[in-house]
Amino acid sequence: MGQVEKRLQELGIVLPRPATPVANYVPFVRSGATVTISGQICLGPDGRIAPEHLGKVGADVSAETAHAAARLCAVNVLAQLRAAIGDLDLARRCIRLGGFIASAPDFTGQATVMNGASDLMVEVLGEAGRHARSTIGVAGLPLGASVEVEATFEVA
Amino acid sequence: MGQVEKRLQELGIVLPRPATPVANYVPFVRSGATVTISGQICLGPDGRIAPEHLGKVGADVSAETAHAAARLCAVNVLAQLRAAIGDLDLARRCIRLGGFIASAPDFTGQATVMNGASDLMVEVLGEAGRHARSTIGVAGLPLGASVEVEATFEVA
Amino acid sequence: MGQVEKRLQELGIVLPRPATPVANYVPFVRSGATVTISGQICLGPDGRIAPEHLGKVGADVSAETAHAAARLCAVNVLAQLRAAIGDLDLARRCIRLGGFIASAPDFTGQATVMNGASDLMVEVLGEAGRHARSTIGVAGLPLGASVEVEATFEVA
Secondary structure, eight states: OHHHHHHHHHTTTOOOOOOOSSSOOOOOEETTTTTEEEEEEEOOSSOOOOOOGGSSTTTTTTHHHHHHHHHHHHHHHHHHHHHSOOOOOGEEEEEEEEEEEEEEEOOOOOHHHHHHHHHHHHHHHGGGBBEEEEEEEESSGGGGBBBBEEEEEEOO | HHHHHHHHHHTOOOOOOOOOSSSSOEEEEETTTTTEEEEOOOTTTTOOOGGGBBSOTTTTTTTHHHHHHHHHHHHHHHEEEEEHHHHHGGGGEEEEEEEEEEEEETOOOOOHHHHHHOOOOOOHHHGGOOOOOOOOOOOGGGGGGSEEEEEEOOOE | OHHHHHHHHHHHHHOOOOOSSSSOOSSEEETTTEEEEEEEEETTTSSSGGGGBBSBBTTOOOOHHHHHHHHHHHHHHHHHHHHHOOOOOGEEEEEEEEEEEOOOTOOOOHHHHHHHHHHHHHHHHGGGOBEEEEEESSBGGGBSSSSEEEEEEEEE
């Protein structure tokens, strides 16, 4: 078992079966040493969005619950990365996370929400998980998700 | 005539003269084997936004019309790509599309709208057109456009 | 003194001490010849957001003031780039700027606002500063900032 798989096990994180888009796009593309992961919404292990992860943060969804949603997005990103490269030990670096937080008009706590994704990445990948990041509040997300996270990785 | 140009002809798609930014940015940048295309809004062949492509999807604009707007954005992306590399047969892969859908507060159908861009890319480029994708609902877009699409390509 | 540092001096621009994220992400990541800079909000030289740069453009903030905020974001991007590569003369090209403008529902002047960042980049880096760009209106930004700008650069 690889080092990253061991860390996942220690953390009690089971990567879900990665979601397959039902359209003309794919969950990841490798180009040279870079893997680009499609935006992952906060689907649960059952492939559905739990009711508490639907809606706008600051109105329907609390910042705390959205933090958990961001963590879930990051877990889904890792599931796609494993599907892309087979062995997570081949991940050299998380280059960038893009965090999209469906936000009520007055919500300004997007950075704290997005820490749910950033922290997970470092818990699992260690130093290689430390990434550049852009976080924005958006007007809405596909299927009514509260959080979406996209990623690029450098791989071996 | 190249393979991709033939497919464009079969599909009845005429790539417009690519829009030139009137500011200190450029429509595309090549770095190594990657071409980054600036966000393209849903300008028509005349270089203007048709009235039906102005406003927020879910309020002023229907999802069906926005689907056509997303397709138009993808056509404009290909026009820029051709300007960047000369011969579209040199496009090795569409790495990523970013889809920005100007959304009314309760609209959650952004993924279906964005399929208008994703489908066009695969119709024209075939397997090379299958891309990673992030789609978000935004509060507004330049000039009041309903859809904007950005792209990166791997080129020969 | 390098060429770019000289130009900064001529322009009277003092790059601030770059902001350090207080979370598990980093201000920049280098991968190969590409440096990805985290989204920079319109913090002033004192590391705070001035009151006039808080809120939504088109409601709380005028387009003119937001143009200044975008310029400030670009200054902060350059401060991070210098921290990343040491000598700004090693910047070969600004590949892309992503501009996020916190927007009131009816605001459509995002492109003009974002010119504040694009112009600064070309004033400082010359031809190497001409970049691909995507500009969108967002529902909100971290800490209530009116503008955020992310960037990628090709470096020597």
